[in-house]
Amino acid sequence: MADTDPLVLFMPSGKRGRFAVGTPVLEAARQLGVYVESVCGGRATCGRCQISVQEGQFAKHQITSSLDHLSPPGAREARYDEVRGLPAGRRLSCSATILGDLVIDVPQDTVVNAQLVRKSADDRIIQRNPAIRMCYVEVDEPDMEKPLGDLDRLKASLARDWHFDDLAVDTHLLSQVQSILRKGGWKVTAAIHQDPSADRAHLIALYPGLKNEAYGIACDIGSTTIAMHLSSLLSGRTIASAGTPNPQIRFGEDLMSRVSYVMMNPDGRAAMTNAVREALNGLIDRVSADGGIARSDILDSVFVGNPIMHHLFLGIDPTELGGAPFALAVSRAVQARASDLGLAMNDGTRSYLLPCIAGHVGADAAAATLAEGPHRQDDMMLLVDIGTNAEIVLGHSGRIVAASSPTGPAFEGAEISGGQRAAPGAIERVRIDPVTLEPRFRVIGIEPWSDEPGFAEAAETIKVTGICGSGIIEVVAELYLAGILSEDGVIDGTLAGRSPRIVANGRTFSYLLSDGEPRITVTQNDIRAIQLAKAALYAGVKLLMDRQGVATVDRIGLAGAFGTFIDPTYAMVLGLIPDCDLGRVKAVGNAAGTGARMCLLNRDHRREIEALVGRIEKIETALEPSFQQHFVDAMALPNKVDAFPHLSKVVRLPERKAESGEGEACGRRRRRSRD
């Protein structure tokens, strides 16, 4: 293009180029690789290619952009506006041509049909480039002189108008093409699946006339909860969301008990595969109904889960994941037809599973990594998803390492005397007065704190039944901050004289947190369980930091439900996570689900995570000689050797005492157990 041609800048991508006067904006976008949706292929009928013009002088870009640098609406665009209505300021980029310099906005949420939007999965706007494209074509009618088949003429049209030159066709369409072409009067919309990029594009569905919608689902198969989002592939909008408990829970509460179930029962694997697939089919029903769409309009689907969920969903026996060498049957991304995975949507619907990172670090961790993007930043970011196994990822744009740590179920309230799941009646926040040693706490389902008016009344309805994960972390941290707990995690029995809360319990002491019915105490064993769990996690983090050669991290993301509810300050006091600017420690919510949605809406993200997982260095904590020492050091509160300078600015940590015999004994014991 000549230097004097108009300069066009597309936002938000920032891509720019010069184009001859008269070039349609859609064509300019295509040439620059800016993704602008178009189903009708430039016929001004689908309305998907909307753009708007930013008017004004953009000195930085040396562009003076003006609405009248676009051609005025022609007959076809005016007709669309009249029939379907264009929002104010919006133009159809297939019809509007370039007359002068322009700054063009490509809205990422162009909604054409009046969709019910029940819930937004999160606020994140995901640049779209879905694996499914809807392509309207007009097909030549049959001609005795050129006896090409209906399907072959359709393929010729798709090659001519959409440049799909070597299209494969799903077998189920062979018998349908003929009648669909005639029903549409030789005008049809083809759904084309093009992913992975190395494979041929496939024709997966065909509709008479203009089909101006297509949907996809993104699904996080958690061991406790299965969550699903329904998104429009053409607007990117989340149309509906739903969740359901994982019905595999009836075979085993935690992952290892499910693996045991498979090992003990000949039909166990099939039963669990069926259970999760049935639950998924139920969720598909719900999101379809909520979104007011047909199941058959769902053409793509993305799934994430930890390795055991991933294997069971695919029908793979997870037994090998139950013991060393924790061999995954399939680690790389999986592309399949949904019907082959027992999911009934459209006959052509595709399914994509993100890759697993390692035998204990699954597709969910990969998705969370994709969503949080340590590889897209220079900060050294720690990403932690705490479950029975904590999945840990540490890195930046240069290098990423990952591991899992066997934290056990203590953070979920198991192995803790008063522990329970996060549910009404569970203590979730705790404060202890360092002078009186008296506690106050907050209970799920009860608004006031325990020392505030109205608590007692409320507690008569919602009984205080136990303490959940976030409460456990806070009570142990507060016991330490109040001086009741030594840095080695021993309850100081000498304080029993000062407070009735400190009570003897055989050879050790407990702390009475709630004296209602039931009495809720924190025992020395409870504290040991939490120490073991947090030490395992921290030791895993330290191994990754060692591998990265860093002593501190710049950011921390806490993923999953646990990460959402714990207070980062207390997590740090406990020494669950390393020292860091607390302003840069964030709960990142269901990052795995967000990563799944990213892969649903943009196939480039699939390539991104596939390439990334290929270069993530996996560390098997059990094989690392230094794990043991890190573990022993991390038994202390917050840590025997590591400093917490950022934390110290916010919280007054007790002064370090000389090394106590207890901690040392613990360390020696563990070392011996290894010999």
Place this chain on the structure above:
Amino acid sequence: MADTDPLVLFMPSGKRGRFAVGTPVLEAARQLGVYVESVCGGRATCGRCQISVQEGQFAKHQITSSLDHLSPPGAREARYDEVRGLPAGRRLSCSATILGDLVIDVPQDTVVNAQLVRKSADDRIIQRNPAIRMCYVEVDEPDMEKPLGDLDRLKASLARDWHFDDLAVDTHLLSQVQSILRKGGWKVTAAIHQDPSADRAHLIALYPGLKNEAYGIACDIGSTTIAMHLSSLLSGRTIASAGTPNPQIRFGEDLMSRVSYVMMNPDGRAAMTNAVREALNGLIDRVSADGGIARSDILDSVFVGNPIMHHLFLGIDPTELGGAPFALAVSRAVQARASDLGLAMNDGTRSYLLPCIAGHVGADAAAATLAEGPHRQDDMMLLVDIGTNAEIVLGHSGRIVAASSPTGPAFEGAEISGGQRAAPGAIERVRIDPVTLEPRFRVIGIEPWSDEPGFAEAAETIKVTGICGSGIIEVVAELYLAGILSEDGVIDGTLAGRSPRIVANGRTFSYLLSDGEPRITVTQNDIRAIQLAKAALYAGVKLLMDRQGVATVDRIGLAGAFGTFIDPTYAMVLGLIPDCDLGRVKAVGNAAGTGARMCLLNRDHRREIEALVGRIEKIETALEPSFQQHFVDAMALPNKVDAFPHLSKVVRLPERKAESGEGEACGRRRRRSRD
């Protein structure tokens, strides 16, 4: 390679090259693109890579080939010979290395397992390059340090040893890979499907250990008979063959009545699709049992059929093929999974259908063209397959044209007063004495001719019930040669006085062929029906000759059962086919079935026929203005305008008479009917 390196010539391909001393023969073959089977990948365990040495001086190639120009058998080859036994003179090309100049024979029928060979489909040896390869690999065991999944390590091995770098995996294998790898002790054989070449190779089946066999079926779905061959993909040998009547016959005897059935019955299409698929499954059972193999060991399948059989097999409504513009739903080659077509073999079995040429010229005609290869020769070859529609192909290496002609069912014995299918009791050969006008004939199931001793006795058991297609052609031709029939096809009533065989029949006359019970006569109407049929066929041939700009053809191939049984001389006397050296008119048997087998055993033949069909020029006879005149001219015996010089050397044709009123009237009538 240096000029002094040994020169190696491979036969029968004739490919040659120089290789360093010590190069394994298998490696040399690979480098030259000579297909030598190897399942074990050079471990001297599968025995598939056998070759032999032609000893002697080959002056033309300047090679002196000697057995001792191969390295002597090493320990591994000796071990194979000891355990499995090598035929005399055979060597394993993976183990034998090149020491000097060699002429190497690559046998095309290396049989390793002791296979029962019940029937050879035909004598043709098909160079092999099947779409399925069996690839033995040894897979790395799981390693905690490199947490790649089992499947991914398998893929890495297949990339390393067999250069499959971007292998896709059938979904049904995901859940099986883990246990198969362990069952085989990390040694497995992968079945890889690689076709069409543009697509990714797919892993379709996996076996523990060395799996040294794989099979395929080639199938011709005729409207009357379905024929199937079972072949070893590794040796190329046909292991078993079977045929069965097409059960669709119960819905309609001929093609058009089956189309009508679909049009009249809502479930007609599904019923006919199920019928043919059931019949195919039955044949698969039979050939598997005959061959002593498991259905699941059949990994590839190839199908041909006319357009209506092709569509019904694929589940496509054939109604559009019943009327202009005779639009095919699918014309190009189809690649699918056999299970998607209702055929139960292995879950990974693939199916390939050859392309159709036009709405009336099907995949069977394409297969016959591939088998007879007009495109591989410089002679102008005519290929004719006569059925209710005759499929006609004419061409040579430069250009090929094709058409169909609506011959109707007369050649099959329908519309003929004494007509019947070719079955015991049917007259199949006829001679008429030109002096006495007395006939003699031969009957299917009776060895002597009707005027020979023993005929009368035999005819008491096998009653003479009618006349079949080849008999009809002969009797009409003989009537003409005997002077009973004019060149316009009129029975000369004046001869009634000379012979009691010429009998009045209303306003016309008949010829009494057999005076037994039933009496079998040839009526004037019968002769008209044959004239109409042969004129349609000949007119179609003439259109193709016009398009090619030729007045004669060099060779004629008569395909199918009808082509096998008719006598080419009589077909030419009748003017069914154009004049040609009778020594170059040949029945080519089930050429369609042979073409299917070629595509089964060598995927290059698939590319060959796909490319060829793309460049075959299709002529729609109904649209050609000159068809009508060709048709009228061809009503005469053998033809009103064309000379038959080759035929005249063999047969004394009656002298041409002046144009008769009858023929002219017929011509005029036909011309009028077009106005």
